Amino acid sequence: MAGNTFGNFFKLTTFGESHGEAIGGVIDGCPAGVSIDLDAIENQMMRRRPGQSDIVTQRKEADTVRFLSGIFEGKTTGAPIGFIIENTNQKPADYTHIKDSYRPSHADYTFDKKYGHRDYRGGGRSSARETACRVAAGAIASQLLGAIAITGYVSSVGDLTLEKPYQKLDFNTVDSNVVRCPDAEMASKMIAKIKEVKKQGDTIGGIITCVIQNVPVGLGEPVFDKLHAQLGKAMLSINAVKGFEFGSGFKGATMNGSEHNDLFNQDGTTKSNLSGGVQGGISNGMDIYFRVAFKPVATIMQKQQTINSKGEKVEMQGKGRHDPCVVPRAVPIVEAMAALTIADFWLANKLSKL
Numbered sequence: 639m640a641g642n643t644f645g646n647f648f649k650l651t652t653f654g655e656s657h658g659e660a661i662g663g664v665i666d667g668c669p670a671g672v673s674i675d676l677d678a679i680e681n682q683m684m685r686r687r688p689g690q691s692d693i694v695t696q697r698k699e700a701d702t703v704r705f706l707s708g709i710f711e712g713k714t715t716g717a718p719i720g721f722i723i724e725n726t727n728q729k730p731a732d733y734t735h736i737k738d739s740y741r742p743s744h745a746d747y748t749f750d751k752k753y754g755h756r757d758y759r760g761g762g763r764s765s766a767r768e769t770a771c772r773v774a775a776g777a778i779a780s781q782l783l784g785a786i787a788i789t790g791y792v793s794s795v796g797d798l799t800l801e802k803p804y805q806k807l808d809f810n811t812v813d814s815n816v817v818r819c820p821d822a823e824m825a826s827k828m829i830a831k832i833k834e835v836k837k838q839g840d841t842i843g844g845i846i847t848c849v850i851q852n853v854p855v856g857l858g859e860p861v862f863d864k865l866h867a868q869l870g871k872a873m874l875s876i877n878a879v880k881g882f883e884f885g886s887g888f889k890g891a892t893m894n895g896s897e898h899n900d901l902f903n904q905d906g907t908t909k910s911n912l913s914g915g916v917q918g919g920i921s922n923g924m925d926i927y928f929r930v931a932f933k934p935v936a937t938i939m940q941k942q943q944t945i946n947s948k949g950e951k952v953e954m955q956g957k958g959r960h961d962p963c964v965v966p967r968a969v970p971i972v973e974a975m976a977a978l979t980i981a982d983f984w985l986a987n988k989l990s991k992l
């Protein structure tokens with residue numbers, strides 16, 4: 639299986655399956671001398687952790703990150719940072735029904751056809767459990783980035799959408815409710831919606847908006863590795879992501895240039911920011927912002943028609959502990975992938991000119 643590494647300079651390789659002994663990662667390329675705040679890493683892990691509220695999966699995992707190398711006396715040494723997160727709450731019996739049958743819209747069919755042998759317990763490597771490693775590594779990347787601030791929040795659940803622009807929101811309130819929407823009234827509607835869908839044995843999709851502030855001018859490589867292209871790859875590599883919209887996004891396609899152009903102030907900042915903080919693939923110092931769309935997860939508790947590995951029609955009903963809506967837990971994952979991308983370009987930029 640190729641493609642378990644993300645980044646060129648700040649590189650994360652992850653390993654492990656949902657129901658194996660442990661998952662973990664190796665970060666290669668983190669410079670020496672970064673002060674590591676373990677509580678900040680733990681806090682991001684808690685935000686992704688299953689069982690954190692009644693609107694997420696009830697799997698109980700401590701998700702404690704154990705660092706094995708690369709950190710000494712509170713600072714990175716420059717050596718590879720190895721870490722593991724033990725899997726402590728496996729229930730493989732919940733997955734025997736998918737051993738020979740395929741959950742519609744999950745990864746069971748494609749893994750089976752591609753590899754001919756798959757770890758069906760909890761979805762194995764296709765499980766979003768792998769994203770816990772991204773969150774741990776992203777928290778280290780954030781500490782390398784210092785003043786660059788990355789904030790994600792839930793802006794839609796199903797057809798409920800927070801229309802307020804991010805500039806009008808108080809980011810300190812993102813975690814004041816379990817759905818992670820920084821608007822109390824909208825948050826309670828979203829929570830009620832997720833509970834209603836869960837009661838029906840169904841799932842629902844949603845959108846996370848992410849804003850990156852205090853980014854210096856010059857991050858991003860202007861041809862194949864444009865900053866927004868790499869952010870798109872980072873986000874689309876997260877399980878269940880179906881859409882990525884950057885800056886003015888699809889709305890920009892409906893506008894005239896005279897409305898869309900971001901006119902300059904004399905100091906090089908711009909009066910508007912429909913470019914989303916990136917021009918020509920390079921950050922221009924304005925806020926970077928984008929939206930990430932998550933589908934409703936595939937495992938539903940209702941009966942569905944599917945097929946087994948012999949191509950026979952079978953009926954399937956989801957079992958076990960699943961997320962009715964992933965966006966509340968995916969906020970720290972989006973933030974982590976953004977931090978890994980920015981850290982990678984921040985290091986690359988050190989080589990861009992004398």
Ligand SMILES: Cc1cc2nc3c(=O)[nH]c(=O)nc-3n(C[C@H](O)[C@H](O)[C@H](O)COP(=O)(O)O)c2cc1C
Pocket residue numbers: 695743744745761764765766769876877878879935936937959960961964967968971
């Ligand atoms: C935080 C998070 C939690 C998830 N939880 C579940 C889950 O409980 N059940 C499920 O079927 N899929 C869940 N998924 C989605 C699957 O991992 C994903 O749909 C699957 O790997 C197939 O990949 P694809 O949807 O990207 O094609 C979750 C995704 C994320 C980001």
